[in-house]
Amino acid sequence: MLNLTGWALLMLPMSKQGPGGASWIEALFTAVSAACVTGLTVVDTALYWTPFGQVVILLLIQLGGLGVMVFASLIGIAVVKRLSLGSRLTTAQEAHATGIGGLRKLIVSILRIALVVEGTVAVILWLRFWLGRGEDPLHALWLGVFHAVSSYNNAGFALFSDNLMGFVDDPWILLPLAGATIVGGLGFPVIMQVLKHAPNPRRFSMHTWLVLVGTVALLTLGTVAIAVLEWANPASLGAHPTGVRILEAFFHSVQTRTSGFNALDIGTFHPETLLVMDVLMFIGAGPAGTAGGIKITTFGVLAAIIIAEVRGDPTVTLFGKRLSRAVHREAITIALLSVGLCFVATLAIMHLTDVDHDRVLFEVISAFGTVGLSTGITASIGTPSQLILIVLMFIGRVGPITVATTLALRPRRLAFELPKERPIIG
Amino acid sequence: MLNLTGWALLMLPMSKQGPGGASWIEALFTAVSAACVTGLTVVDTALYWTPFGQVVILLLIQLGGLGVMVFASLIGIAVVKRLSLGSRLTTAQEAHATGIGGLRKLIVSILRIALVVEGTVAVILWLRFWLGRGEDPLHALWLGVFHAVSSYNNAGFALFSDNLMGFVDDPWILLPLAGATIVGGLGFPVIMQVLKHAPNPRRFSMHTWLVLVGTVALLTLGTVAIAVLEWANPASLGAHPTGVRILEAFFHSVQTRTSGFNALDIGTFHPETLLVMDVLMFIGAGPAGTAGGIKITTFGVLAAIIIAEVRGDPTVTLFGKRLSRAVHREAITIALLSVGLCFVATLAIMHLTDVDHDRVLFEVISAFGTVGLSTGITASIGTPSQLILIVLMFIGRVGPITVATTLALRPRRLAFELPKERPIIG
Ligand SMILES: [K+]
Ligand SMILES: [K+]
Numbered sequence: 021m022l023n024l025t026g027w028a029l030l031m032l033p034m035s036k037q038g039p040g041g042a043s044w045i046e047a048l049f050t051a052v053s054a055a056c057v058t059g060l061t062v063v064d065t066a067l068y069w070t071p072f073g074q075v076v077i078l079l080l081i082q083l084g085g086l087g088v089m090v091f092a093s094l095i096g097i098a099v100v101k102r103l104s105l106g107s108r109l110t111t112a113q114e115a116h117a118t119g120i121g122g123l124r125k126l127i128v129s130i131l132r133i134a135l136v137v138e139g140t141v142a143v144i145l146w147l148r149f150w151l152g153r154g155e156d157p158l159h160a161l162w163l164g165v166f167h168a169v170s171s172y173n174n175a176g177f178a179l180f181s182d183n184l185m186g187f188v189d190d191p192w193i194l195l196p197l198a199g200a201t202i203v204g205g206l207g208f209p210v211i212m213q214v215l216k217h218a219p220n221p222r223r224f225s226m227h228t229w230l231v232l233v234g235t236v237a238l239l240t241l242g243t244v245a246i247a248v249l250e251w252a253n254p255a256s257l258g259a260h261p262t263g264v265r266i267l268e269a270f271f272h273s274v275q276t277r278t279s280g281f282n283a284l285d286i287g288t289f290h291p292e293t294l295l296v297m298d299v300l301m302f303i304g305a306g307p308a309g310t311a312g313g314i315k316i317t318t319f320g321v322l323a324a325i326i327i328a329e330v331r332g333d334p335t336v337t338l339f340g341k342r343l344s345r346a347v348h349r350e351a352i353t354i355a356l357l358s359v360g361l362c363f364v365a366t367l368a369i370m371h372l373t374d375v376d377h378d379r380v381l382f383e384v385i386s387a388f389g390t391v392g393l394s395t396g397i398t399a400s401i402g403t404p405s406q407l408i409l410i411v412l413m414f415i416g417r418v419g420p421i422t423v424a425t426t427l428a429l430r431p432r433r434l435a436f437e438l439p440k441e442r443p444i445i446g
Numbered sequence: 447m448l449n450l451t452g453w454a455l456l457m458l459p460m461s462k463q464g465p466g467g468a469s470w471i472e473a474l475f476t477a478v479s480a481a482c483v484t485g486l487t488v489v490d491t492a493l494y495w496t497p498f499g500q501v502v503i504l505l506l507i508q509l510g511g512l513g514v515m516v517f518a519s520l521i522g523i524a525v526v527k528r529l530s531l532g533s534r535l536t537t538a539q540e541a542h543a544t545g546i547g548g549l550r551k552l553i554v555s556i557l558r559i560a561l562v563v564e565g566t567v568a569v570i571l572w573l574r575f576w577l578g579r580g581e582d583p584l585h586a587l588w589l590g591v592f593h594a595v596s597s598y599n600n601a602g603f604a605l606f607s608d609n610l611m612g613f614v615d616d617p618w619i620l621l622p623l624a625g626a627t628i629v630g631g632l633g634f635p636v637i638m639q640v641l642k643h644a645p646n647p648r649r650f651s652m653h654t655w656l657v658l659v660g661t662v663a664l665l666t667l668g669t670v671a672i673a674v675l676e677w678a679n680p681a682s683l684g685a686h687p688t689g690v691r692i693l694e695a696f697f698h699s700v701q702t703r704t705s706g707f708n709a710l711d712i713g714t715f716h717p718e719t720l721l722v723m724d725v726l727m728f729i730g731a732g733p734a735g736t737a738g739g740i741k742i743t744t745f746g747v748l749a750a751i752i753i754a755e756v757r758g759d760p761t762v763t764l765f766g767k768r769l770s771r772a773v774h775r776e777a778i779t780i781a782l783l784s785v786g787l788c789f790v791a792t793l794a795i796m797h798l799t800d801v802d803h804d805r806v807l808f809e810v811i812s813a814f815g816t817v818g819l820s821t822g823i824t825a826s827i828g829t830p831s832q833l834i835l836i837v838l839m840f841i842g843r844v845g846p847i848t849v850a851t852t853l854a855l856r857p858r859r860l861a862f863e864l865p866k867e868r869p870i871i872g
Binding site: 249291292295296299322325326328329330332336345349352353356357363366367370371376377378427 | 675716717718721722725748751752754755756758762771774775776778779782783789792793796797802803804853
């Protein structure tokens with residue numbers, strides 16, 4: 021729906037600069053990229069679209085981002101309620117994971133948080149663009165609002181032709197954007213629980229701990245990896261003083277969860293850095309937020325299973341709680357179906373184009389994870405490959421949620437027990 | 447042990463053609479590659495080693511291949527016995543999975559099968575090399591024996607500088623080698639059960655069905671994928687008539703499970719073909735055989751879990767039997783640890799060299815899966831990267847078996863039950 025409306029609006033001649041309207045693929049790609057808060061672009065957002073077109077993009081981002089947050093939170097409640105029927109003992113704990121009542125209250129909470137975060141970031145950016153970068157106050161306000169919304173919703177659209185490369189050494193621009201990205205990526209259940217129980221973290225649910233610890237761990241890992249691998253690359257970090265190098269390593273680590281702004285040319289990164297970023301983008305951030313990927317919790321469940329196996333624990337535990345066994349199979353299913361999808365898409369685009377494997381893989385994972393980072397090939401890979409990316413962005417945005425919900429909510433038939441057997445593995 | 451003995455023997459001046467001995471890294475790499483039945487080479491097996499050196503390689507292959515077969519079969523029995531204590535009902539079925547008694551009987555069975563298969567293939571190859579290719583009878587016999595042993599043990603070492611590229615259109619050479627590779631890759635438990643119960647396949651265990659169906663499926667998939675992707679490539683299949691194209695597509699599909707002979711220059715394949723072969727090599731063939739990879743059964747268990755989840759089945763079933771729940775977690779652990787290992791190794795070699803990502807990944811998976819196919823970079827990537835490949839070959843050969851056994855045989859502590867909870871995933 022949102023995609024189609026956006027497509028139609030962007031097709032209007034008044035959306036595009038100069039004579040004529042946008043081509044169908046340019047408008048479709050941009051609409052899907054905005055509504056799925058991805059941020060990949062086939063045209064220059066700053067020069068190609070009119071202010072009207074840019075407002076359309078902004079609304080698509082805001083509605084797309086908050087829409088999924090509401091939808092995913094609702095579903096989270098439904099899953100918790102449904103499962104609680106079968107295990108009354110755990111209802112109390114699990115209700116904490118969402119901690120909300122009706123739909124209206126939910127939407128109000130989500131809007132209030134968005135308003136506070138986006139408002140704060142918009143004001144900081146406004147002041148910086150106006151007083152620090154010499155923009156006139158009204159244009160600076162527009163820049164502040166657009167980029168605040170784009171970052172909180174993990175969209176990664178920017179109103180500059182070079183994304184944020186003009187602000188490579190400006191922490192007053194980059195750090196607020198990074199902050200909004202991180203908060204949006206935590207997801208609504210985590211934000212609510214932190215606001216509610218911050219003085220008493222022992223009341224946090226397993227879900228909240230998993231997302232918080234996972235976010236810190238992945239941010240640290242990404243910062244260290246980018247810093248180490250790119251430190252001496254004269255085309256990326258190497259061109260800047262030490263302080264800026266650390267700022268940039270941190271900023272681009274944040275962008276892999278999954279906002280997708282860039283303040284350096286990602287195309288100049290070493291292939292091994294791209295590979296590390298592939299993994300980070302594929303994992304993404306927290307569920308029921310504005311981020312994409314298979315989600316930190318899915319990855320965390322798999323990691324917990326492996327650790328439990330290696331240690332020989334009889335059950336999988338996470339933060340002092342036993343991990344529900346049904347989640348094991350759901351996490352494997354989501355992770356492996358996603359791997360399969362990215363594999364097939366990579367194969368198809370490699371077959372359709374002559375682009376290097378590592379760049380195709382990066383673009384595919386960036387689309388699937390609704391990240392929007394690019395080595396610069398998006399515009400030139402041709403319509404068939406762009407259509408593949410459109411499908412990936414869409415599936416990446418709604419697929420994992422849908423699959424997880426379907427798996428969790430479906431009635432389980434109680435089958436007659438078959439004789440048990442095990443193959444030899446390994 | 448075998449690796450060290452082989453290393454010492456290959457260091458002897460009498461192993462190497464011309465004056466002086468082999469360098470330590472050449473001898474070590476070759477010894478590990480032979481004992482782990484991988485087939486990656488840093489020197490030309492045909493020209494660099496003396497006949498004595500080649501006999502050492504042959505013995506390393508034979509002992510390495512059969513040694514692991516014995517070891518893995520023993521372990522398979524131990525796992526079945528151990529697990530049977532807890533579930534007496536299933537003992538009868540599971541005993542079928544191995545169908546053998548004592549260690550002596552086991553070794554005799556394994557040797558007898560090896561002798562029959564290798565003998566048959568050696569005779570066919572001998573006649574072909576002698577009568578069809580004009581070699582003198584004695585040299586033809588040596589060629590027949592060496593390549594029969596190398597193929598049954600999934601080693602992929604050849605006594606020609608261009609591996610088997612001289613026989614690109616010779617089904618009398620390629621098909622017997624492919625046959626030996628497939629049989630060796632089924633693994634001892636499957637071979638035994640097929641020999642015993644062939645007239646009555648309903649008595650086959652889940653393990654046997656999984657390996658047989660998986661082998662046919664992966665061989666078909668590989669043949670079709672290679673044929674489709676390389677059909678028009680003038681440097682590979684495109685250079686040959688239709689019949690040879692199909693023969694070559696099939697032959698190289700077989701080589702990914704995980705023998706690693708090549709009759710075409712793998713370096714000329716399209717990157718997307720390499721990517722498909724990466725997946726096939728990573729999966730490998732059956733357990734307790736001469737092949738590498740995470741094994742068809744590990745992959746099959748994961749696939750069965752996903753199918754059960756998507757269909758909403760309460761338990762995972764395979765070929766009319768319920769899949770033991772402990773195997774789920776073991777399969778995830780083996781698959782994901784292997785992915786992680788290959789990822790880290792790829793990253794390290796990319797950091798150490800300037801080779802393209804797709805070639806490094808191919809080489810890494812080829813080493814981990816003890817396949818031995820190469821795009822030709824093995825000899826030129828330098829000693830540090832070669833040491834990484836050595837470690838990969840060794841871990842790839844013994845790692846999955848060891849991990850699987852440790853996981854399956856370890857005593858499980860019965861912990862007090864913690865409160866259950868589930869994070870939101872997807
Ligand atoms: K994004
Ligand atoms: K091999």
